Every structure is written in structure tokens, then in C-alpha cells.
Amino acid sequence: MSTPTRHRVIALYKQLFYLGREYPAGADFFHKKLKSAFVKNKDLRDPAEIQKRIDLGDYVCKEIEAMYHINKYRAMKKRYYDTQDESLLQSKLESGNWEDLQAGKR
């Protein structure tokens, strides 16, 4: 198997493997899924089809990075910034005034 996309595919696998180390559901879980996803497509021969899969892999990389960022951002926001929102939420819950709350959230 010495196709022009070989290196590209291996690099993609490595990048995804590396990203999977921090996966919230566990690295093992992710690495198993990753391997089966690649094994499933091992018999692909059509270059256009292979390119499509590589593009999908790149997209998944981006999605995972975005997910990690949002997880971290949310954790930070919850820890350091949400006290005001919480008291706001509490007062709105007590007065039952939901319209203002929605508007306050932008």
C-alpha cells in the first residue's frame, strides 16, 4: 500500500490519537473508536473517496479542539464569572419573571 495519500492518512491518525489523550470519555474509548474508524476504511481505493475521508478527519480534529476549548472555557466561566448570573437567576426564579432573564442573557 504505497499511495500518495499514505503519509497524509498516517499523520491524520497520529494527530487524532494525540488529541484523544484528553478525551472526556477516556483515552481508551477514543483510541478504540479511532482505530475501528480507520480500519473500516482500509480497503478504500478511489482517490476522491479517500480525500473525502481525510477531509472528514480534519473536520473531526477541528471539532475536538473546539470541544476541548469550550469545556475549559465553561469550567473557567463557572468558577470565576457566574456568581452574578446565579443570583440573577435566583431572583428571577423567585419573581417568576422570565422575559427579563432572557433579555439579560443577550
Add this chain to the structure above:
Amino acid sequence: MSNNLRILVATKRVIDYAVKIRVNAAGTAVETANVKHSMNPFDEIGTEQAIQIKEGLEKAKTGKAEVVVVSCGPAKVQETLRTALAMGADRAIHVESNDELQPLAVAKVLKAIVEKEKPDLVILGKQAIDDDSNQTGQMLAGLLNWPQATFASKVELGEKAMTVTREVDGGVETIKTALPAILTTDLRLNTPRYASLPNIMKAKKKPLAKLTVAELGVDVKPRLEILKVAEPAKRQGGKMVESVDDLVDKLKNEAKVL
């Protein structure tokens, strides 16, 4: 506009944000052995900001910037420095110390580094997520007698000056300051990039200078003593009630709210 900037970014290696913190048996500190560590999220934002400034200057062809990252602590902080290098910093300085470093000590170390490196801008995270001191940037500004722009949520660089939007209680404040200056980052400043695998490999070849606290001649003796570290009170579990009468009875006699 022509700019040749040197940007110093201070980073701290802290317990990863996702790890559940445990207090040690003696109740004097949190457990750090065999716990995942990573770069302080606010310092990540600071590193990203420095790299964005550098890339912005290169793209506009109006100047160059060198991004220098610095971290103090035991040998393991080099991992954090490598992460910053993989993100795009040019070189790193590791100030080795196996002692506990408090914000004042770190500010003094950074002052010594600033005097050596002569940067135009020093970027720090507004606080570390382990001790939540939120002091190092301010102390460094005080020691150097430099202007400071803390809690930045937007930074625009101009000729020998910068305009910073700061997050303050109940809104934002825009200030203009001359360079050199201290900048501390807030959460919404930018989205830190995730270092790609090839960049991590390249980062291993980037220069990393090693210094010791003694070489810099800085007194890092702790000024504060931690008396006790305690976990927050455990949440008590809920109770199932059989009937309305049971509920009313419990509210009256146990919760005493009726």
C-alpha cells in the same frame, strides 16, 4: 509604523482544570503527586495573545516580534514551556526552584528576567487556577514601576502604546497606556490554539535557557504561611418522603422552615 517588539509571557504549571482537587492528609496543601498538570488556562490565553501580536505584525509586514516564555518552578515546568513553544513562542526561559514560590517571589524573579531581556510588553494570566492569588502581574508592575493593564479582554497595539479594553465590575473600561507595560489577560481575550503534533516535535528543538533563582540573586523566601487547607463541606444527600403529611412533618420538625 515599524515595530520590533519583544514580548515576555509568564506561565505557570498548575493542576489541570479537569482534575478533582484533593486536600492532603495533613491538611496543609492539595495533593499534587501523580496528578495531571497543565498550563494555567489564563497563561494559555496570554501566550496566544503574544503569538497573535507577533503574527499580526508579520502579516501586516510592519515589524517583528519575539515571544519569550518564562516559567518558575521545578524541572517539570519545562513541559509547560514546551507547550508554549509548540503554540508558537520563539524561546523559553526556565527559572529553576524547588521551593514554594509565592506571588511576590515570582514577581521578583520576573523583574530580574525583565531587566535581563528588556521586553516591550509582559503578558501574564490574570490569576493561576491553583492559588487564585491574582497578584503577580500587579506586583511586577509595582516593582518595575511600569504601567499595568489588568483583566484585558481586548488589546490593540499602536506605536509605542496600546489600547486595552478591561473587564471591570458591571462593564468594560478602555485605557491607553505607553509601552513598556504589563498586561494581564482575562478569559474572553482570545481562543488559545491547540498545538499540532508536528509543532510539538518542532518545539523540542527550540531554545530553552535554564537559570536558577540563586543566579538571579532573588530572595524567594515565603512571606506568607499557610495554616490550613480544608475541603468545602460535603453536600448532604436528599431524602425521599412517603406522603404530603410526611413532607410537612419533616419541613416543620427537621428543616424548621414552616
